[in-house]
Amino acid sequence: MTAVDLPAVPRVLIAEADPWSRDLLKQVLLNVRCDARLDVCADGQHAATLLGEKTYDLILADWELPGVDGLSLLRSVRQKRRSLPFILLSSRNDSASVREALPLAPTAYLTRPLNMESLTQRLQDLLLNEGESVYCEIPPLAPGMTLPTFLERRREVCDGAPLRVDVKAAVQRSLGPEGLDLKQLEGQVHSDPQITAVLIAAANSAGYHGTPVQTLSEALHKLVPGQSMNLILGLALKHNVVLGDPGLVAYAERHWQLSQDSADYARRLARMLELDHERCYSACILHRLGDLALLRCLEDWRQGGGALDDQTIGESLDAFGAAYGSALRTRWRLPLELRQLIAGIYSLEGGVYSREALVVNLAVQMARLTEHEGLEELAGSKTARLLKVGLPELTRVRKT
Template sequence: MSTVDLPAVPRVLIAEADPWSRDLLKQVLLNVRCDARLDLCADGQEALQLLAEQSYDLVIADGELPGVDGLGLLRSVRQRRRHPPLPFILMSHRNDSASVREAVQLAPTAYLTKPLNMQGLTLRLQGLLLSAGQTVSCEVPTLAPGMTLATFLERRRELADGAPLLTDVQLAVKRSLNPNGLDLRLLEEEVRTDPQITAVLIAAANSAAQHLGEGVQTLSQALHRLGTGQSMNLVLGLALKRSAKLSDPCLADYAERYWELSLHTAEYGRTLARLLDLDQERCYCAGMLHCLGDLALLRCLQEWKQAGGELDDEQEVGEALVTFAAAYGSALRTRWRLPLELRELIAAVYRLGGGVYSREALVMNMAAQLARLTEHEGVEELAKSRTARLLKIGLPELMRLRKT
């Protein structure tokens, strides 16, 4: 099918089992054709059903789909003998000659091996969905008549994309490259202070397609579970989303404050964990992620403004944070299926409930109290706290921690 035959607004089916890879494909495609109509599914049987109900201009399918795999899906499409043939991009982890030959017999438009080369995929999509020299621009969706800020935020809670990026991901990836490719250790150093990147990589590493053995609770574990290609794709893909960066000065200032609080909590958590011979990286990640809801809400407030909504003053931003931030954080951690143990450490940052506490939970509670101290406050009261007593940390240790 040539590009001139494509309709003004193409309809595309993306069939990918892994939710994070599926979302990445969606973002890459929308970056090429922001007006495309997309249908997403996670298994081959649903893809067959959608193909029977709709007419598509392009199919992108994972070769390892559950139920009917990508090859079976392609075979079904070719048996319909559509003319011209329906463009079909097949992706697979298999790059052996036998697998490639089997797929080539069914004439896919492209056979791409995973992890995908995003630049190569983008060029393929441009060739399939755009005429030579064509560009497509899309307006930001506007608010429905009568929409209030409270209603908008309530509706966005379960759909929010998470926190804004606080790291230049293009630069981070560039700095992590060496002559042999991407260095995961360098990439970790570049992105470890970004809550959104940390959360997404941990969530992706724990998704159904990646979950092999124990759950992933730290950035380092996530990077090594995902590998160089998938890690790089996910990090770069985050920058493709709308409102990935905060451009509003007031909202950016709020984000800076929450980022600093996250950094201080994470550093105190790691230092305390090292002092008590506990898991330093788990404590660091819990501290880094505890303001995820506040940051996600700020991103949604920017989307509100971009859609034509008004924010009168800082008080309105503050009130929105007080009302919705905790719910946003809880919804994200649940929807992204962050491990329960990590979520318990994040919860301990805010309060200690009844029952028995792990020493790491106590560490995070103490780290949060230290991070929230103003420069004029001492640690004397903290030394008398229940958390300090349970950790068996006295005033001298807390004073040394405060000076680091």
């Protein structure tokens, strides 16, 4: 495909089995051509069916697709359209695999972890004329749309929370002479609920096996450094990852701070009690994810022409925040053990709870106290008694 035969609006097929890699490819492509007509699938047979039904201007396919693999798709395409741009993605970087693919003339053969700059440049060359850029207006709200209906519809498809951390700066500060320093990167992004959730979810996706990952540190070490970096940078490409409305920003800052204070208290309490402090930290940093995701959807509402004020924001959080959090944790398939620990933050009614669940519940209660409120009542609570934590211990945790 050359500049003279570019379609007005290109149709693109992405075939990628891993959901987080699939989402990353989608975001990189839409960042280049936000108007692209995009079909996305997770297996080779579905991709083959789509190729038989539609005419595409570009295909991105993973060699390791289940069913019909990406190389077989490329072979089938080349039998019909020799010049159709086809980017083959693969974890195979050995010379034998390259020699097997090259006779089928892929437009590009990209190995994982992907070089994001190289991928972006190739997509720009294939989907844009020289000097061209594409601007996509934000679509207005449908006539008669109410905010409760809008939020109810968005609950199952929302992209998560806005970003607290400047991801480009965080990655840049974590790059050293020998590549990405995972410990440094963890220190840069550990306060961001969205990054934490996405990396944990990605590390537990179908492409990775073994013990469920429940902390940011575990996720960073299970994902290869390049994949971690790509997923983090890919988050910055998404719509409304930075809030623009001052009222929404103020609410987000409060939820971020509550999450951070809770997580810090949980880590200290857990260490004092010789429990899994990183799991407790993780649960607390994620427990306001739904409220933050809702704020991001309210930004979409505002940009679509909807009215927004402080009362509306507060009422929306009360009505939908918990449901958004539950939907996200389920849809992103966060480990059941981590979800149960987060649930312990909100309720300890009935049942038998782990000591870690008691820790996170107590930590959030501490974080909600103002600086002028004492710890005496909290020290006498059922949660503190079950943990055998008194006023001296809580005072030490607060002052640490």
